[in-house]
């Protein structure tokens with residue numbers, strides 16, 4: 079392998095820069111040339127390639143976002159788009175790719191490899207932590223800590239004004255961000271897509287608390303929960319228990335930004351090194367991840383189709399901690 083390229087795709091996540099840095103420095107360490115592709119698959123199609131050297135990634139390990147920028151490309155989902163991307167890679171003499179992203183990124187990489195045979199190793203970069211094949215994804219730890227910091231502040235107002243707050247966190251179709259936010263934030267209830275807690279059950283729990291003279295409440299809702307978003311749940315609760323002074327906070331994109339935590343910098347660096355060395359050892363169509371503290375390479379097909387299950391004992395923990 080003589081020349082590889084690295085890109086970030088999908089939602090940005092804290093630690094992506096640390097991973098890019100590790101990819102660049104590992105390639106240089108092994109005498110491989112490395113290019114950065116701007117704006118993910120979209121930049122690959124348009125030929126937005128930049129040569130990277132060691133200095134290109136200096137002073138980036140602590141920065142949020144991605145220096146290579148990111149995008150969700152519709153064109154890459156077409157055969158024509160992928161053909162253009164392949165032509166660009168050939169023109170630039172690229173013989174291997176490191177793709178930093180999530181499910182959508184690896185779905186695109188799988189199709190690409192099947193059609194054009196470009197070897198790709200993935201790095202799990204998403205705040206959602208919803209990827210099978212790694213215990214944690216790059217950006218998850220930081221996002222949880224950012225959300226928890228916001229929740230701590232919201233609790234001050236909930237407590238001072240005797241209010242019931244419904245706080246919506248990100249996570250797409252998974253409750254991985256919501257669970258530690260609920261347990262760490264001392265929430266009465268957590269609503270996640272993986273388990274079904276009806277609005278009636280939420281109302282019962284809050285009514286019981288109210289009858290026990292509890293004055294403030296926190297309900298954490300994952301954005302992908304079946305019962306709907308925080309505004310919908312809050313409206314239904316208010317209609318059933320009018321005495322509750324309800325408020326809604328959607329934490330939103332601040333969860334995606336900011337300096338990566340120590341854990342994310344460490345994970346991103348480990349994975350970046352593993353991705354390049356995986357390519358050098360002939361791996362393709364796999365994602366590098368850490369499971370039970372060990373480096374593993376999981377086929378893209380599994381990361382895309384297998385579900386990383388949430389430990390159901392976490393729901394019980396929320397219940398017990400509210401006794």
Ligand code: F6P
Pocket residue numbers: 089180204205206248249250301334
């Ligand atoms: O995948 C990361 C994520 O932040 C999800 O948690 C969320 O559902 C989605 O991206 C939001 O995407 P966008 O920034 O495109 O609105």
